[in-house]
Amino acid sequence: MADEQKPAGSPSPAQQGAGGANPKAGAAAGAAKTAPPKPAAAAPPKPPATMAATPWDSELARDLRNRFGERIGETSTYLGQDFLVAKPDAVIPILEYLKLEGDFDYLVDITAVDWPKKPERFELVYILYSFAHNRRVRVKTAIADGYRPASAVGVHLTANWLEREVYDMFGIEFAGHPDLRRILLPEDWQGFPLRKDYSIVQQDERWVRENLGIESGQ
Amino acid sequence: MPESTFLDSTELVLNMGPQHPSTHGVLRVILKLDGEKVLGTDCVIGYLHRGVEKIAENRTYAQFNPYVDRMDYVAAVSNGLGYCLAIEKLLNVEAPPRAQAVRVILTELNRVASHLVWLGTHALDIGAITPVFYCFREREEALKIFENYCGARLTTHAFRIGGLQYETYDGFEREVLAFCDMFLPKVDEYEELLTNNRIWAGRLQRVGVLNAEECKEYGVTGPVLRAAGVKWDVRKAQPYSGYEQYEFEIPTRENGDTYDRYVVRMQEMRQSVRIMRQAVEKLAPGPIMAKVPKVIKPPVGEVYVSIEAPKGELGYYVVSDGTTQPYRVRVRPPSFVNLQALDRMVAGGLVADVVAIIGTIDIVLGEVDR
Amino acid sequence: MANLLRKIFLADLFQGLRVTFHYQNPKYICTEQYPAERPKVAERYRGAPRLNINPDNDETLCISCNLCAVACPENLIVVGWERNEQTKRKDLTTFTYDTSRCMFCGLCEDACPVDALELTQDFEMAGYTRDGQIWDREMLEQGPQPKAYRS
Numbered sequence A: 001m002a003d004e005q006k007p008a009g010s011p012s013p014a015q016q017g018a019g020g021a022n023p024k025a026g027a028a029a030g031a032a033k034t035a036p037p038k039p040a041a042a043a044p045p046k047p048p049a050t051m052a053a054t055p056w057d058s059e060l061a062r063d064l065r066n067r068f069g070e071r072i073g074e075t076s077t078y079l080g081q082d083f084l085v086a087k088p089d090a091v092i093p094i095l096e097y098l099k100l101e102g103d104f105d106y107l108v109d110i111t112a113v114d115w116p117k118k119p120e121r122f123e124l125v126y127i128l129y130s131f132a133h134n135r136r137v138r139v140k141t142a143i144a145d146g147y148r149p150a151s152a153v154g155v156h157l158t159a160n161w162l163e164r165e166v167y168d169m170f171g172i173e174f175a176g177h178p179d180l181r182r183i184l185l186p187e188d189w190q191g192f193p194l195r196k197d198y199s200i201v202q203q204d205e206r207w208v209r210e211n212l213g214i215e216s217g218q
Numbered sequence B: 001m002p003e004s005t006f007l008d009s010t011e012l013v014l015n016m017g018p019q020h021p022s023t024h025g026v027l028r029v030i031l032k033l034d035g036e037k038v039l040g041t042d043c044v045i046g047y048l049h050r051g052v053e054k055i056a057e058n059r060t061y062a063q064f065n066p067y068v069d070r071m072d073y074v075a076a077v078s079n080g081l082g083y084c085l086a087i088e089k090l091l092n093v094e095a096p097p098r099a100q101a102v103r104v105i106l107t108e109l110n111r112v113a114s115h116l117v118w119l120g121t122h123a124l125d126i127g128a129i130t131p132v133f134y135c136f137r138e139r140e141e142a143l144k145i146f147e148n149y150c151g152a153r154l155t156t157h158a159f160r161i162g163g164l165q166y167e168t169y170d171g172f173e174r175e176v177l178a179f180c181d182m183f184l185p186k187v188d189e190y191e192e193l194l195t196n197n198r199i200w201a202g203r204l205q206r207v208g209v210l211n212a213e214e215c216k217e218y219g220v221t222g223p224v225l226r227a228a229g230v231k232w233d234v235r236k237a238q239p240y241s242g243y244e245q246y247e248f249e250i251p252t253r254e255n256g257d258t259y260d261r262y263v264v265r266m267q268e269m270r271q272s273v274r275i276m277r278q279a280v281e282k283l284a285p286g287p288i289m290a291k292v293p294k295v296i297k298p299p300v301g302e303v304y305v306s307i308e309a310p311k312g313e314l315g316y317y318v319v320s321d322g323t324t325q326p327y328r329v330r331v332r333p334p335s336f337v338n339l340q341a342l343d344r345m346v347a348g349g350l351v352a353d354v355v356a357i358i359g360t361i362d363i364v365l366g367e368v369d370r
Numbered sequence C: 001m002a003n004l005l006r007k008i009f010l011a012d013l014f015q016g017l018r019v020t021f022h023y024q025n026p027k028y029i030c031t032e033q034y035p036a037e038r039p040k041v042a043e044r045y046r047g048a049p050r051l052n053i054n055p056d057n058d059e060t061l062c063i064s065c066n067l068c069a070v071a072c073p074e075n076l077i078v079v080g081w082e083r084n085e086q087t088k089r090k091d092l093t094t095f096t097y098d099t100s101r102c103m104f105c106g107l108c109e110d111a112c113p114v115d116a117l118e119l120t121q122d123f124e125m126a127g128y129t130r131d132g133q134i135w136d137r138e139m140l141e142q143g144p145q146p147k148a149y150r151s
Helices: A059-071 A088-100 A159-170 A205-212 B052-056 B061-071 B074-091 B099-126 B130-150 B172-194 B198-204 B212-218 B222-225 B257-284 B334-341 B342-346 B351-361 B366-370 C002-008 C011-022 C069-071 C109-113 C139-142
Strands: A074-079 A081-086 A107-116 A120-132 A135-143 B010-015 B029-036 B037-044 B301-309 B312-320 B327-334 C049-051 C076-084 C092-097 C117-119
Touching: A059 A088, A059 B312, A081 A088, A088 A120, A088 A135, A107 A159, A107 B074, A107 B301, A107 B327, A120 B037, A120 B312, A120 B366, A159 B334, B029 B351, B037 B342, B037 B351, B052 B061, B052 B327, B061 B074, B061 C109, B074 B099, B074 B301, B099 B130, B099 B172, B099 B198, B099 B257, B099 B351, B130 B172, B172 B257, B172 C011, B198 B257, B198 B351, B198 C011, B212 B222, B212 B334, B222 B257, B222 B312, B257 B351, B257 C076, B312 B334, B334 B342, B334 B351, B334 B366, B342 B351, C002 C011, C049 C139, C069 C076, C069 C109, C092 C139, C109 C117
Parallel strands: A081 A135
Antiparallel strands: A074 A081, A107 A120, A120 A135, B010 B029, B029 B037, B301 B312, B312 B327, C049 C117, C076 C092
């Protein structure tokens, strides 16, 4: 919204963009540039940026790797926060291990992030905290649409409502959950709002018509 | 319905509907009763669901700031603080010391205001009608300070990413200190009204017990956890915004019943006044905004930042994909997680206890439903 | 023994009643008699929006930079402008502000570089129609005109 794309053949010489990227309005000083301003179409595409995480090396990380081997993908740290990426079927054993051996007795949150372009579309995130050691760790896993991960209710009782909310918003069903039904939206709502293909102005029009008696929309 | 109860002829299913004076908002509790004894509860929430997390994906970082106040609308300043801290962590900036001190003052004032609402409404639910008038009269003074500072009483939008927008107004320190001086005797008055009162003790003691193990299992934080004996506060465990400089205590009690939560919150109000006084002394002239670009575009990454809101641990999990709009903002609401424990706390109690327990968990439906 | 006496003679209840009766004194009444006396709102209060006019030459201060519209989370400001041929500057033609969706967050007021748009201390903006809540430039420059029923 705040950027304005000016055409590449702009008269002002101060508007030459940094080499290789999209020409931005007003970008000038210090840019490595060639003599004439390049049009945007000729620039090579940049690789998608990824998180600048650094490897997380600590006793806990080593213990986890020893115990779970290659079911743990990466153990990294970003901005001082440790996380590990695990295979989907290893998540519950990891949570149990962390609770019993690592004193991570408090499950802070379970949430999901939708990356529609990836084959493993959803990224389930479990945030854990240890009272004894005063540290947090995140356990992430990537699951595909339709995969039913195991429920963490057996390990932490908090997971009950948290998983219900993930189901409600994303449609991820948890196998073994005692009471998996919608929690924030009405019981008979169709659709999973926090998925990226659900538009922000979209509503379940059938539900609105039946229950509120109006045509939905503003 | 929970599977531990099954319907037989002496049971009654009673609906404590979304419109109810004692449910602190639009909360629906389906009670399974045997006479007056409660056999099981089922909370139906979502009446105030506004899709705040979805909105966040369609607004820029600075534009989402006002929406955050509307979740826990009683303690809007805390919500704003949590969000600003999360984005500042993503950007790897820190607010300057003066901004941090003002943030602490406003957040603690907000904690006092939130606990005053809790006390007034909790007492009102139980049947003590007088405290609510006194609490709201004191809250008025606190809201006047908010209004003088940022222009709004409830949905304050007080903080910005990187610091503060407004410099403190003339007389800010004087008014805050006047509030502190005025407020401590009033807390003594509330205690005179309630603490030794036999009716109050009779209604609250041994009601809604949740011991430390159960608290940790259910992920309950905040005054509920501290009343159960766990001395844990995010401000001390993982300090933010300069809280490590201030001296304050974490009140705890052992029993974990409703009366203990009442005592813990009254003590917390006193400790908040203590922190406010120290923060006012620490106020030194300086910049109020860190160097943050005009268009906020954090690098690709994710962060989880949590603060001690008046209700418990309020966390923000923000995923950024390098554009001006966040990719995912997840708010970890303390009231939502605390409300889960309602079923355990109510088990074996009476219907009147349900009202007391809902009040003591201190939920705000705006935060439960988001 | 003292405890028993306290229990029989309801000492704790009288302690509470003492507080309550203390406040029966009329000097503690803090009710605001609205609308007879209007509350004094703070200087920074975020109330009704207003488009300010330069007092010297009676022209609007707005330079049609559109920063307020960009800053608004609800996208409810629409700025209409046309290029002035002589001065080569933008002239404001229409300015639409939808107060029915506004949440009075103040982001537009913070964004305005010339202090043309500001949220004033007026809070009496109620109306009877939903369309009446969409304010055009004239309404923004005059401010809300609540009808006074009694002087």
